[in-house]
Each structure stands twice: as C-alpha cells, then as structure tokens.
Amino acid sequence: MAERVRLMIDGRVVEAEPGTSVLAALWNAGQRTIRSSVTGEGRGAMCGMGTCHECQVRVDGVPHRRSCLETVREGMEVRTDG
Amino acid sequence: MAEPFDAAVVVVGAGPAGLAAAAHAAEGGASVLLLDRAPRPGGQIWRHRATPPRAARAWIDRVERSGATPLFGATVIDVPAPGCLLVEHEGLGRRVRYERLVIATGARERFLPFPGWTQPGVVGVGAAQALLRQGARFAGRRVVVAGTGPLLLTVAAALAENGARVVGIAEQAPLGRLVGFGRTLTRHPRKAAQGLGYGTRLLGIPYRTGSWIRSADGRGGVERARLTNGRREWTWDCEILACAYGLVPNLELPRLLGCETAGEALALDEVQRTSVPGVFAAGELDGIGGDALALATGGVAGTGAAGRSVPAALLQARDRERAFAVAYKRTFALRDELRHLAGPETVVCRCEDVPLGRLESCRSSREAKLLTRAGMGACQARVCGPALGFLRGWAADSVRSPLEPTPLSVLEDQR
Numbered sequence: 001m002a003e004r005v006r007l008m009i010d011g012r013v014v015e016a017e018p019g020t021s022v023l024a025a026l027w028n029a030g031q032r033t034i035r036s037s038v039t040g041e042g043r044g045a046m047c048g049m050g051t052c053h054e055c056q057v058r059v060d061g062v063p064h065r066r067s068c069l070e071t072v073r074e075g076m077e078v079r080t081d082g
Numbered sequence: 083m084a085e086p087f088d089a090a091v092v093v094v095g096a097g098p099a100g101l102a103a104a105a106h107a108a109e110g111g112a113s114v115l116l117l118d119r120a121p122r123p124g125g126q127i128w129r130h131r132a133t134p135p136r137a138a139r140a141w142i143d144r145v146e147r148s149g150a151t152p153l154f155g156a157t158v159i160d161v162p163a164p165g166c167l168l169v170e171h172e173g174l175g176r177r178v179r180y181e182r183l184v185i186a187t188g189a190r191e192r193f194l195p196f197p198g199w200t201q202p203g204v205v206g207v208g209a210a211q212a213l214l215r216q217g218a219r220f221a222g223r224r225v226v227v228a229g230t231g232p233l234l235l236t237v238a239a240a241l242a243e244n245g246a247r248v249v250g251i252a253e254q255a256p257l258g259r260l261v262g263f264g265r266t267l268t269r270h271p272r273k274a275a276q277g278l279g280y281g282t283r284l285l286g287i288p289y290r291t292g293s294w295i296r297s298a299d300g301r302g303g304v305e306r307a308r309l310t311n312g313r314r315e316w317t318w319d320c321e322i323l324a325c326a327y328g329l330v331p332n333l334e335l336p337r338l339l340g341c342e343t344a345g346e347a348l349a350l351d352e353v354q355r356t357s358v359p360g361v362f363a364a365g366e367l368d369g370i371g372g373d374a375l376a377l378a379t380g381g382v383a384g385t386g387a388a389g390r391s392v393p394a395a396l397l398q399a400r401d402r403e404r405a406f407a408v409a410y411k412r413t414f415a416l417r418d419e420l421r422h423l424a425g426p427e428t429v430v431c432r433c434e435d436v437p438l439g440r441l442e443s444c445r446s447s448r449e450a451k452l453l454t455r456a457g458m459g460a461c462q463a464r465v466c467g468p469a470l471g472f473l474r475g476w477a478a479d480s481v482r483s484p485l486e487p488t489p490l491s492v493l494e495d496q497r
Binding site: 020024033037042045050051052064 | 210217432460
C-alpha cells in the first residue's frame with residue numbers, strides 16, 4: 001500500500017493508509033482523548049465498534065460522527081474540538 | 083420501478099451467523115437480502131480492511147455463489163410495520179419488506195465500571211482488536227489486558243504480534259475453573275490448537291488468574307492499572323488498558339420486534355425461530371458461543387427461513403457447539419467482587435455522566451432514566467444497561483426507535 005491518504009485533524013495534516021478508520025488515524029497521531037463529555041471530562045474510544053459513541057468527532061462539518069465507523073478519505077476534515 | 087431491496091428472506095448482520103444464514107437460505111431457493119452496517123462482510127470476529135481471514139473467505143465466497151444480494155453500509159433503524167424494516171443506506175431511508183427475517187446482530191462487549199474506567203486509554207478487549215484491524219498501531223505501547231474469557235488471550239497475542247508490550251493479562255475467573263474448561267477443549271481440537279498457538283506467542287507475559295482491575299490511575303489518560311487477586315494488590319504501568327467482561331448479545335432489534343428473551347439471550351425453538359412468527363435468530367443471540375456456534379445456528383436459521391426442513395447433521399453440529407457455550411458460560415461467570423468496584427463518584431452512564439451515587443434511590447432502569455437521565459444518551463444504555471444489569475439486577479428498559487441516532491432527513495425522506 002504505497003498510496004497514502006492525507007486528511008486534516010484539527011487543522012493538522014495527517015497521513016494514513018487507505019482503509020484506516022478515522023479513529024485509528026487519530027490513535028496513530030498520538031491522540032487518545034477525542035471528545036469532551038457533558039461535564040467536560042476528556043474521553044477516548046471505548047468499544048471500537050460503533051456502540052459507545054465515545055469517539056464522536058466532526059467530519060467535514062457534520063457533528064456526532066463515530067470515528068470508529070468512518071474510513072479516512074483524501075481531503076477529509078476531522079475536528080475533535082467540537 | 084422495481085423494489086430492489088425487498089426479499090423473501092432478509093438477514094440482518096453479515097458476521098459468521100448472517101453469512102451462513104444467507105448462504106443456506108439462498109441455496110434453499112429463497113430470494114435473500116443480506117444487510118450489514120459495516121462497509122464489508124465479516125462482522126466483528128472477521129473484521130478486516132483489505133483481505134478477509136481464511137475462514138471468512140470461504141463463507142463470503144459461498145454467499146456470493148448462492149445468489150444472495152449483499153447490501154453493506156445499511157443500518158436498520160426502525161420497524162415501521164410488520165414485515166418491514168426502515169434501513170438507512172447512503173443517507174437515505176429505505177423500506178425493506180420481508181417474508182422471513184433472520185436476525186444475526188451479534189454481540190458487544192460487557193463493560194463494568196471501576197474508578198478511572200472513563201480515562202482515555204481504557205478500551206475494551208475486542209475494542210483493542212478492532213482498533214488493530216482498523217489500522218491503529220500498537221508498536222512499543224504498553225498494554226494491560228484484563229477482564230474475562232478466551233478473547234483476552236486472542237487479543238494479547240495479536241497485540242504482542244503487532245509490537246505492543248503486553249505488560250500482563252488479568253483473568254477474573256479462578257484457575258480451578260480454567261483447568262476444567264481446558265479439559266472440555268480436548269473435545270474441540272480446533273479450539274485447543276488455537277489455545278496452544280496463543281500460548282507460544284504469549285510466553286514470558288504474566289498471566290494472572292483470579293485477578294481483576296481495581297482502578298485505572300492517571301491524569302488525562304491511564305498511566306497505570308491497579309489490580310488485585312483479593313489478597314494483595316499490585317500495579318502495572320501502561321498507556322492502554324484493554325478491559326471487558328465478556329459479551330452481551332445485541333437484542334435491540336429483536337426486542338423492538340417483540341421477540342421474547344430468555345435471560346441475556348433470545349428465547350428460540352429447535353430451528354432458531356423467535357416468538358414472533360417469521361422471525362429467526364442466530365449467532366450470539368442464541369447465547370454467547372463464538373464463531374462455530376454462529377455458523378451452526380446461522381445454517382439452521384437460514385435453512386428454516388427458506389422453508390426447508392433442517393438436516394439432522396446441521397442440528398447436531400449446533401447442539402455440540404451449544405454444549406461448549408454452556409461450559410464457557412460456567413467457566414467465565416463473573417465474580418461477586420466485580421459488583422463493588424465502582425464508588426459513589428464513579429460515572430456509570432458515560433453519555434450523561436451519571437455517577438453511581440445518584441442511582442442510589444433508583445429501583446429500575448426506567449426509574450434511573452426518569453430521575454437521572456442514565457441510559458438516555460447517545461448509546462441508549464448499550465454500555466450502562468448491561469453494567470447495571472450485573473450491578474443491580476435491573477432488567478433492560480424497553481427499546482425505542484430509532485435504533486440508532488438518525489438524521490431527521492432519513493426519517494422524513496423514505497422510499
């Protein structure tokens with residue numbers, strides 16, 4: 001897999017292998033904390049399979065996307081800061 | 083225009099059970115539609131990015147040859163009428179009509195609250211494996227694997243193989259029961275061989291039985307796990323704690339349909355029929371039993387859904403795997419101490435941040451919802467429901483549609 005996908009995570013360019021989930025791309029970029037809970041606690045992924053909603057991010061402006069269910073795409077814009 | 087999404091048999095879930103059901107139903111002459119939320123077949127156990135594992139390949143090929151129609155990226159969100167599902171696919175709401183339905187929605191992990199379990203870096207055990215298969219790198223990372231069940235070894239081996247430093251494995255079941263389980267494995271050579279394989283890859287990694295996580299400590303993320311065996315405590319430094327207490331079946335769709343449950347599984351008859359006419363179920367909904375039971379129950383359900391009589395050999399294979407599932411359940415039964423890990427400040431409902439202390443006066447999951455919002459967040463009690471089921475003995479509250487958070491546009495614009 002020579003081809004790499006480039007996406008933006010919170011304004012930073014990150015490269016990922018095609019087929020990688022957005023969650024894995026965040027993980028590989030060293031980001032364990034992904035969202036803020038309703039009382040402001042930092043949270044990261046728990047279930048990795050779309051059940052717990054702890055890994056929600058904004059993808060291309062759309063909020064509440066589960067990053068474990070999203071696959072990286074060239075030019076994708078991911079925001080973990082709301 | 084033709085209604086391309088309707089079929090005599092609709093199968094929900096394309097893991098081992100759903101694949102087997104779809105293949106058997108289509109081979110039995112039925113028109114079959116196989117739905118899955120994921121972008122490709124395999125379910126959680128056969129999850130892959132490019133190349134499916136060998137066992138999965140055979141079934142994926144067989145489904146292709148059978149003439150069943152697969153539809154991936156398709157999420158069931160409601161049952162608007164008998165014999166009809168509302169499915170979200172590519173941002174649209176589609177009605178799918180069926181004569182017979184096979185539900186093979188699999189299972190999720192059971193998480194139990196302990197101090198620090200909401201810290202980033204605390205994940206499930208299957209979750210760690212899912213992350214790995216999604217492309218997450220673990221090389222050089224220190225991981226503690228804890229909870230219960232054979233999955234701990236599978237995942238620890240996979241993590242070690244991918245360069246993780248597996249600090250230790252903590253299995254809550256006592257050694258005595260594990261030895262007994264080991265003996266039943268000799269009747270299942272394939273499973274015993276798997277066990278040996280993990281054993282060699284896990285050499286040198288501490289494996290503590292009768293041991294469990296007391297807390298995950300750290301600031302802004304887990305830095306160490308505190309463990310106990312009931313007599314002494316110790317810590318293992320790690321940046322990832324993978325911890326889960328077995329699996330619970332995904333019963334939301336069958337419960338919305340009105341299917342009767344039996345304990346944590348569905349009430350099913352000899353040929354995998356639920357209490358609702360025309361609705362069959364297979365795989366983990368039959369009781370947690372792994373891929374072999376899933377394939378066997380899927381085969382029975384698919385054959386039955388196609389209106390064929392089920393061959394005795396298929397039923398015998400199913401019953402053999404059910405016996406294994408019973409031994410599994412006995413071996414990895416959860417110890418009482420796990421009910422008392424969470425303190426009054428420990429968050430139980432992670433979506434609404436409800437601590438255990440606020441549930442003190444509640445007597446049911448319904449009451450907890452009304453008084454504290456526990457179970458009303460995005461996951462709809464999929465995490466805290468089974469946890470409170472174990473901690474408090476509360477039955478799950480009724481299931482409501484939509485089954486998944488759904489954009490309003492999908493509900494408005496149905497075809």
